[in-house]
Amino acid sequence: MATATEADAMRRAVALAARALGATSPNPVVGCVILGPQGTVLGEGWHRRAGGPHAEAEALAAASAAGHDVRGGTAVVTLEPCNHTGRTGPCAQALIDAGIARVVYAVADPTDTATGGAATLAAAGVATEAGLLEDEAAAGNAAWLTSVRRERPFVLWKYAATLDGRSAAADGTSRWITSADSRADVHRLRAEADAVVVGSGTLRADDPHLAARDRDSAVQPLRVVVDTHASVKPGARVLDDAAPTLIAVGEDADTGHLPGVDVVRLPRAGAGRGGLDVPALLAELYGRGVRSVLLEGGPALAGSFLAAGAVDRVVGYLAPALLGAGPAALGDAGVGTIAGALRLEVTDVARLGPDLRITAVPTAS
Numbered sequence: 001m002a003t004a005t006e007a008d009a010m011r012r013a014v015a016l017a018a019r020a021l022g023a024t025s026p027n028p029v030v031g032c033v034i035l036g037p038q039g040t041v042l043g044e045g046w047h048r049r050a051g052g053p054h055a056e057a058e059a060l061a062a063a064s065a066a067g068h069d070v071r072g073g074t075a076v077v078t079l080e081p082c083n084h085t086g087r088t089g090p091c092a093q094a095l096i097d098a099g100i101a102r103v104v105y106a107v108a109d110p111t112d113t114a115t116g117g118a119a120t121l122a123a124a125g126v127a128t129e130a131g132l133l134e135d136e137a138a139a140g141n142a143a144w145l146t147s148v149r150r151e152r153p154f155v156l157w158k159y160a161a162t163l164d165g166r167s168a169a170a171d172g173t174s175r176w177i178t179s180a181d182s183r184a185d186v187h188r189l190r191a192e193a194d195a196v197v198v199g200s201g202t203l204r205a206d207d208p209h210l211a212a213r214d215r216d217s218a219v220q221p222l223r224v225v226v227d228t229h230a231s232v233k234p235g236a237r238v239l240d241d242a243a244p245t246l247i248a249v250g251e252d253a254d255t256g257h258l259p260g261v262d263v264v265r266l267p268r269a270g271a272g273r274g275g276l277d278v279p280a281l282l283a284e285l286y287g288r289g290v291r292s293v294l295l296e297g298g299p300a301l302a303g304s305f306l307a308a309g310a311v312d313r314v315v316g317y318l319a320p321a322l323l324g325a326g327p328a329a330l331g332d333a334g335v336g337t338i339a340g341a342l343r344l345e346v347t348d349v350a351r352l353g354p355d356l357r358i359t360a361v362p363t364a365s
């Protein structure tokens with residue numbers, strides 16, 4: 001049984017892991033705390049970026065830099081230590097070599113590449129325990145775990161609307177429906193995502209910049225515009241050099257006015273829908289190392305993603321305002337009957353300034 005000290009250490013490891021959200025793809029976020037035999041913290045670390053040292057190696061290095069002897073100690077880590085030599089050596093072996101006596105981890109490694117660390121540790125006589133605060137650690141790594149399972153990026157659809165579900169007024173104006181607090185929260189979502197996706201209608205209406213504030217260019221999300229007819233103008237703000245940009249167009253689009261712009265040609269959506277094929281877009285992004293997508297709109301694109309079953313989480317920012325007319329937050333999602341409604345389960349409700357933020361996930365159907 002894990003001790004209370006180990007549970008505290010795991011909570012700390014989950015928090016450490018979260019510091020690198022948005023910076024580690026295609027790898028997970030991972031945190032690690034090394035405890036001495038008496039339960040004192042000897043070292044802690046987290047995985048900062050793909051290709052860099054794993055959390056366990058960071059924590060061992062921190063303990064050693066502080067002059068601590070970790071022999072006989074316990075490693076508390078959010079993910080099962082890896083068993084493979086990839087860009088760095090196997091953490092299971094590093095923990096064995098350091099003389100760690102016990103390893104407590106939250107989530108089993110679901111990848112064929114890295115799995116097997118617990119068995120390696122056990123074979124070397126290290127006590128292992130799985131599942132401590134598994135739900136919290138899995139929630140912290142939801143994007144990565146979902147992308148491993150589905151072999152496509154995790155998709156979060158975010159929208160802002162009035163209480164009557166409208167995202168713009170009848171005259172098309174939409175600035176600002178929600179409060180500064182809500183908008184700051186959206187910047188956090190952007191910073192945590194690998195890619196931010198918008199449709200060409202949103203681009204035309206808002207000319208958004210889509211870069212994450214307070215982030216250096218190394219970890220800026222990829223800005224993706226779904227632009228079937230390549231209607232983006234060369235001077236659009238999304239094409240500046242603050243962050244990389246990808247324009248997804250139809251196979252027959254004329255892109256002569258976009259020299260030097262990263263363009264990908266994708267098939268059209270099937271089943272009588274407009275726009276591009278969502279699974280093809282997600283496969284393209286996955287191939288580029290994108291593991292989490294923030295889908296920012298507009299309503300038609302969000303409808304296409306939902307119709308394709310490609311939304312894993314919905315975050316709605318609801319302002320206490322009414323418009324009574326104007327476009328809805330969501331367009332045609334392929335639903336024609338109440339029986340066919342896309343049912344969600346609310347996982348969180350928060351107040352941001354005057355607004356409500358509702359987080360929900362599709363119920364398993």
Ligand code: AOF
Pocket residue numbers: 026027028029030031046047050051052053054055056079080081082085086087088091109110111114115
């Ligand atoms: C990480 N950071 O702290 C841990 C990971 O790309 P590689 O060779 O560094 O290996 C990545 C895999 O290693 C990753 O998918 C996961 O299964 C495992 N553990 N990875 O990036 C870490 N502990």
Ligand code: ZN
Pocket residue numbers: 054055056081082083089090091092
């Ligand atoms: Zn590792």
